[in-house]
Each structure stands twice: as structure tokens, then as C-alpha cells.
Amino acid sequence: MPGKRLDEEERQLIAQFLWDGLGYSEIGRRLQRPASTIxxxxxxxxxxNNYRPGAAHRAAAERAMRRMPAVDDLDIDEExxxxxxxxxxxxxFHLRLVGVFRQTGLTLTAARILAEIFMTDxxxxxxxxxxxxxxxxxxxxxxxxxxxEELDLVRGERDGKRMRYFLDDDLWYRAWLSSAERNSxxxxxxxxxxxxxxxxxxxxxxxxxxxxxxAFVVVDMESTQKKWLDFFEKKKKSPRRS
Numbered sequence: 001m002p003g004k005r006l007d008e009e010e011r012q013l014i015a016q017f018l019w020d021g022l023g024y025s026e027i028g029r030r031l032q033r034p035a036s037t038i039x040x041x042x043x044x045x046x047x048x049n050n051y052r053p054g055a056a057h058r059a060a061a062e063r064a065m066r067r068m069p070a071v072d073d074l075d076i077d078e079e080x081x082x083x084x085x086x087x088x089x090x091x092x093f094h095l096r097l098v099g100v101f102r103q104t105g106l107t108l109t110a111a112r113i114l115a116e117i118f119m120t121d122x123x124x125x126x127x128x129x130x131x132x133x134x135x136x137x138x139x140x141x142x143x144x145x146x147x148x149e150e151l152d153l154v155r156g157e158r159d160g161k162r163m164r165y166f167l168d169d170d171l172w173y174r175a176w177l178s179s180a181e182r183n184s185x186x187x188x189x190x191x192x193x194x195x196x197x198x199x200x201x202x203x204x205x206x207x208x209x210x211x212x213x214x215a216f217v218v219v220d221m222e223s224t225q226k227k228w229l230d231f232f233e234k235k236k237k238s239p240r241r242s
Contacts, residue, residue: 005060005137006033006041009108011053014038018051061135094119109136109144114153117167124166126159180221187214 006014010031017027024042028035042048045056094115101111116133117125125133130141145165148154154165190211197204 005139006037007109007136007140008053008057011041011057014041015051015053018042018048058135090119107144107147109134109140110148113141113144113165114148117154117165124164126162126164128162130165176221180218180225183214183221184218187211187218190214 010033013031014027017030022030024035024038027033028038031038041056042051045051045059097115097118098108098111101114102108106114112134113130116130117123127138127141127145130145131138134141145154145156145163148165149156155168156163156165158164188211190207192211194204194208194211197207199205199208
């Protein structure tokens, strides 16, 4: 963490910690940053009583952009606004999509990354493109894309010297399958616990209800899985319309 730029979420936390009355050393400890980094961040952005995380992050992004090399060779497209799409509607949907992704439990940066990739017709962006689009540090992109890869929401591949991140056609199926596996573990664990505590005891009865519920969900998901696989196979075999 030390040496990397503060990201937007860290700045939000700094503002909250300042509001809570924490000192720079304690804030640094919680964020795993040197106290001097926190002190400089606050001092250059209004001071202790006037620190605004949004304004601070925008100012940092502007400074970073001024230090960036020329990007004429980067594949930064304007396809989100092509096909006669209305910029206002596109931007409004972008914010809405980020909000929906955040409601699923994703961090702000991860949600923004996923939304950016979703809103490109090719369904992929390089790490450098994401840095420029989100105005965050390469380290922030690296951490967030690794997190998304762990969730099977994006797939990273080497594209020359750069990393490119893709959305697969079966993205939601794989994410859903991971959820199904968790439900199965919950079902087996709860039913095992019911036997250990005794199904006629309060704890055992509670665990039995839990296990039976998730067992029911698993059966239902297995049926849905079969239907989706049949549909997906037919979709892949059918010719695309031009």
C-alpha cells in the first residue's frame, strides 16, 4: 500500500475518520498509510475542517493526468456514444449501472470498472484505458480487477505488453454457478449441524429449517442451470443477424 496513490474510497474514509475526530496517526494506521501521507493529503485539500473527499480526488486525478505521457496509441474508443446514442442518456445509465453493481456488494472502483467494460461494444478494455477512464492509479485498477477476477466477473489476458480485461458470454452463468456452490455448502453444513444438535432442539430445528431452505434452492437452481445450458447452446449454434 505505501507508495501508491490514495484512491477514492480511501479519501472517503479519511473524511469520515476526520469527522470522527481521529488523528493523522490513527487514520494512517487504519489505512495502512504513513501519517505524513494523510497529513499532506488533508493539508493540500482544504485542511482538517474543510477536507472534501470528492474535490480532493478530482484534484489528484487532474494532477495525475498532467503527468501522464501521450496516449495517442491507446485504443480509447467513443463507441458508448456511437450509433446515435444520446450522451445524456448514456451518462445517466452509466451512473445507474454503477449503482446496481454496488448494491450487489462490489466496491465503488470495481463497480465502475465493470460498468466501463459493459458499456463498450467490444466488451473489453486494457488496464491503461481503465486508468484513463476512471482517473485512478494503476495500482487501484490492478487491485480491483484482481478482485473482479476472483469473483469470475472479468477475465484478464495479456495483450502485448498490456493487460486486457474481458466479459465472457457466460459471465453471469459462471457467477451464478459460484453462488449455487455456496448455497450447496450452506445446505449441507446446516443439515449436518441439525444432526449434531438434534433436530428436536431449538438450535437443531433452526439449522434444519436453514438446511432445507438452501437444499430447496439448490434443486431449483439445478433445474434452472439445465434450462440455461440448453438455451445457451442453441444460442451459440444459431447464426447472428447482420
